[in-house]
Amino acid sequence: MHGLTWDLKNLFRFPFPEVMLALFTYITFLPRGGSFSFTVLQESLIWEEITRKLAFYTIRDAAGFSFLAYLPLSLFASIFVTLSFAYEIENALMKVHLSHPISRRNIFLSKLTSCFLITFLTFSGSLLAYSFLRIPENFLSVIFSLDLISKLLLLVALETLFITSLAVSFSLYSGKASVSLIGSFATFYFIQVLSENANLEFLPPIAFRNQADFLFAFSATKSAEVTSLLAAPVASAVLLLFSYLYFSRRLQVS
Amino acid sequence: MIIGLFVLFANLTASLRGSTFSGNFTVQPNRRHIYVTYLSDRPYELRVLVADDFNGTFYIFNYEGIEKLTEEVETPVLERTIRGSQLIDFTPSRRGAYMIIIESQVPITASGAISTVEKEALSQDIQTDSAIIILVGLATALIASIPDSKRHLTARRVLKQKSETRPDQREVESAPHNAKIAFRSIIDLCLNMLFFEWLR
Numbered sequence: 001m002h003g004l005t006w007d008l009k010n011l012f013r014f015p016f017p018e019v020m021l022a023l024f025t026y027i028t029f030l031p032r033g034g035s036f037s038f039t040v041l042q043e044s045l046i047w048e049e050i051t052r053k054l055a056f057y058t059i060r061d062a063a064g065f066s067f068l069a070y071l072p073l074s075l076f077a078s079i080f081v082t083l084s085f086a087y088e089i090e091n092a093l094m095k096v097h098l099s100h101p102i103s104r105r106n107i108f109l110s111k112l113t114s115c116f117l118i119t120f121l122t123f124s125g126s127l128l129a130y131s132f133l134r135i136p137e138n139f140l141s142v143i144f145s146l147d148l149i150s151k152l153l154l155l156v157a158l159e160t161l162f163i164t165s166l167a168v169s170f171s172l173y174s175g176k177a178s179v180s181l182i183g184s185f186a187t188f189y190f191i192q193v194l195s196e197n198a199n200l201e202f203l204p205p206i207a208f209r210n211q212a213d214f215l216f217a218f219s220a221t222k223s224a225e226v227t228s229l230l231a232a233p234v235a236s237a238v239l240l241l242f243s244y245l246y247f248s249r250r251l252q253v254s
Numbered sequence: 255m256i257i258g259l260f261v262l263f264a265n266l267t268a269s270l271r272g273s274t275f276s277g278n279f280t281v282q283p284n285r286r287h288i289y290v291t292y293l294s295d296r297p298y299e300l301r302v303l304v305a306d307d308f309n310g311t312f313y314i315f316n317y318e319g320i321e322k323l324t325e326e327v328e329t330p331v332l333e334r335t336i337r338g339s340q341l342i343d344f345t346p347s348r349r350g351a352y353m354i355i356i357e358s359q360v361p362i363t364a365s366g367a368i369s370t371v372e373k374e375a376l377s378q379d380i381q382t383d384s385a386i387i388i389l390v391g392l393a394t395a396l397i398a399s400i401p402d403s404k405r406h407l408t409a410r411r412v413l414k415q416k417s418e419t420r421p422d423q424r425e426v427e428s429a430p431h432n433a434k435i436a437f438r439s440i441i442d443l444c445l446n447m448l449f450f451e452w453l454r
Contacts, residue, residue: 026263029264035292036291037275037292039288045288047321050290135350
């Protein structure tokens, strides 16, 4: 816990979280043409049903921004992870951490959690602000739609986890701040280009859009699609496991 | 405060865009076609395209109106008799959900389309809301910085009383100082964004 607080303070030295929040708010609140509309049957004019549907469409619109936010999120996550891991390895600050009577597991977890929390909280904060401010009169329905909010948070968590885990792997294996920052962001960009041009739906950011469609779908999804949806979370878990093993057993800080 | 500020900027920099969206509908004889849509606080032109022999009524209900309608009390914000295709101008007083109803008064099933043309204008309500959020954020930040400022002032008073201040002692970094730096960086960012918008 102490390590986490220290790492959060370390990352908050720079105004990046504020800039992130500003950027995500700007992206989500840009007015865009077209919006949701749904038909209601004359016989089923029930107020609770209408407010629930409005909450559903509002949160589904917010979930759609997971696709747009991929590159800004990747850029900021790369900066945080580089500051937290590669920069400290390069400047021998990690050596100071490791000299303390704290296990490597705790150091790794506190650094990972601080990077994850900052990106997760800023992104989910702007999406929730969008959901509440879209139809101000309906914000109580949005608050009480806990299942929809948890789906939105799950989507943001999955996206943040993928981005953080890939950046952490890059940062640890490179061990140099410049290589980590440029390399991880270039990898994120390359993944996006590959995903969009080669139409590889299991790769982000298309995978995040599919996850949003799956979580806010009207009909059941085919099992083949579910497999492709799980590719990014599984890759995140594998990357994190390897990063943890490398950090706890192999990392040599000179 | 940041959220409020950037909601405002998002609307100031990109609110001068008009757009169109449309949908088809089928209405049974002497029945109603009902749909709910989201409208911003700006002028709209609603284009109802139906057969020339169509005869009916067009209603728009706001959020409160929808609630009353479910209790079978009709309080539309707009009611218009339509005979054939028509253009209807409508400016919502506030952004939000609006229910559009087309009531058929002909004995046959009618089909048609509704296009919603959003005209270029600034959304005033979202600017008011963002101003409120900024004020609430500012007040919260000020209230939160009071204990720090008090501590800072007490420390300075104690130092003055004891006359222990060394000539080379640096100014203690306080919450207002950090807030000033954060505010300056936000202003810089806003100016950059405005510049990019202008370039685009």
